[in-house]
Structure formats: structure tokens, C-alpha cells
Amino acid sequence: MILEVDNIHTYYGESHALQGVSLTLQEGETVCLLGRNGAGKSTTLRSIVGLTPPRSGRVVFRGKDIAGQPAYKIARQGVGLVPEDRRIFPGLSVRENLEVARYQRPGEAPSWSIERIFDEYPMLAELADQDGATLSGGQQQMLAVARSLMSEPRLLLLDEPNEGLAPVIVKQIGALIDALSATTTILFTDQSVHFALKHARRAYILEKGMIVHEASSQELLADTDTQQRYLSV
Ligand code: ATP
Secondary structure (H helix, E strand, C coil): CCEEEEEEEEEECCEEEEEEEEEEECCCCEEEEECCCCCCHHHHHHHHHCCCCCCEEEEEECCEECCCCCHHHHHHCCEEEECCCCCCCCCCEHHHHHHCCCCCCCCCCCCCCHHHHHHHCHHHHHCCCCEHHHCCHHHHHHHHHHHHHCCCCCEEEECCCCCCCCHHHHHHHHHHHHHHHCCCEEEEEECEHHHHHHHCCEEEEEECCEEEEEEEHHHHHHCHHHHHHHCEC
8 A cells, every 4th residue: 555544634723624634545445535615625635645644544655654754755655736826836837837846856767857747748848948937837737747747746736626617628637637547646636537537546535524435436437416516527
């Protein structure tokens, strides 16, 4: 198992956002975390990476409890987050956005480089010298994912990668997730079932800060009752 989130409780001030969330990921799996607006999807990802540390519970990554560690230390151990708002650095070119994210774990050969990113995503190579802030939403999403690859993630967390993107771009993001799935463990969030189940093998559903359902994509696709109860369909 690469990740075990065990009964985490996360607060914003007095507000009890996650009320005992547990989930697991096997190495190499692609899993989706589903739920409506405000269900706690972002907070779950932020709790895993240490941006909103859980007040109790465990986050076990590769056998070690990382809950409570500072976010930069968690990132260096190989947990990458692509946040919902993408956070492309304005005033930096596409190439510079990638360069600043470069991190090499001591004693390990890097698997990603700018050259490899440009080889695999020629669209980014074409935009290499352009200010990141001038990119379209879909281009920014590709750049945000590519940027997180530069820090050599062993586990990639994608927060609503399709948010606000046109259907044709959503297809490209789906293809990107499929391609990365071959080599990386991925947990991504989404509000609707169709994209999620096409690209993930398994899904958890969050509602009001609790996991209310877990199923394989095939099961959930057939289960319209559960979809209607907990998801935007
Ligand atoms: P969305 O699709 O809107 O991002 P989500 O499922 O990711 O939804 P979260 O953003 O994790 O949900 O929010 C979970 C709960 O925590 C919601 O009730 C939300 O209002 C609350 N919340 C989120 N961020 C904050 C914050 N910075 N301060 C206070 N409450 C917050």
C-alpha cells in the first residue's frame, strides 16, 4: 500500500470539515474521490499534503505516518498536489514555471526533465517562452500537471482537474491521466461520475466530510441511486 489515510479529522477554525475520513491506495492505482461542492474533497487532498494538517488520525505514506509534517517535507517524499486553482506563476515563462519546480531526491536518478516534458507534451514545448499567465485554462492545467512531475511524485493528487474546462480539453486531460496512470499512483477529485469512472478503477464518495460509499467504477456506473444521492449527474 502506498497511502493509508486513517480516520482523519480536519478543521478550519471551529468548523469540522473532515469527520473521520479513511481511504487507501495501492501502488500504481488510479482512484477518484467524488462528491459535491463542499463535500471535503479539496480538504482531504490538502490534509494529505500537509496544507491543512489533520487534527487527529494518521496519513501513512510508504509505511510512515506523515501527518503533522510540514508540507515541503511531504512534497519531498514524493507526494505532489495539483491544486484546483493551478497556481501558475505569472511573469514566469512556461519553461521557468517548470524549472522552479525541479526537485531531485538524493540518491535517486531523476525520471523527469524539461526535455522529457517537452518531448511528451509538445504543446508545452511550443509555448515554452510564453508567460504562464497568458495560457488558456486547459494549457494551464497541462502545465500545472507537468510542473508537479518535475518534483518526481510517487503519488500524484489532482484536485478537480477538469474544473471550468471545455469538453474537448477535458478529453485531453483524461488522456493525460491515462498516460500517467501507467507509471504513477494517482488520486484525483471530481464532482461528476462520468469522467471519473472512465479514468479511475475505483472511487470513494465524500459527503459532509465523511466517506459514504466506496465502489469499483463499474459498480458505481450501474448504481444510479447512489449517483443521484451523492453526486451531480
Ligand atoms: P469544492 O468543489 O467546492 O472545492 P470540496 O468537496 O473540495 O468542494 P472543500 O473545499 O474541501 O470541499 O470544503 C469542505 C468544507 O470546508 C466546506 O464546508 C467548506 O465551506 C469548508 N472550507 C473549505 N475551505 C475553508 C476555509 N479556508 N475556511 C473555512 N472553511 C473552509
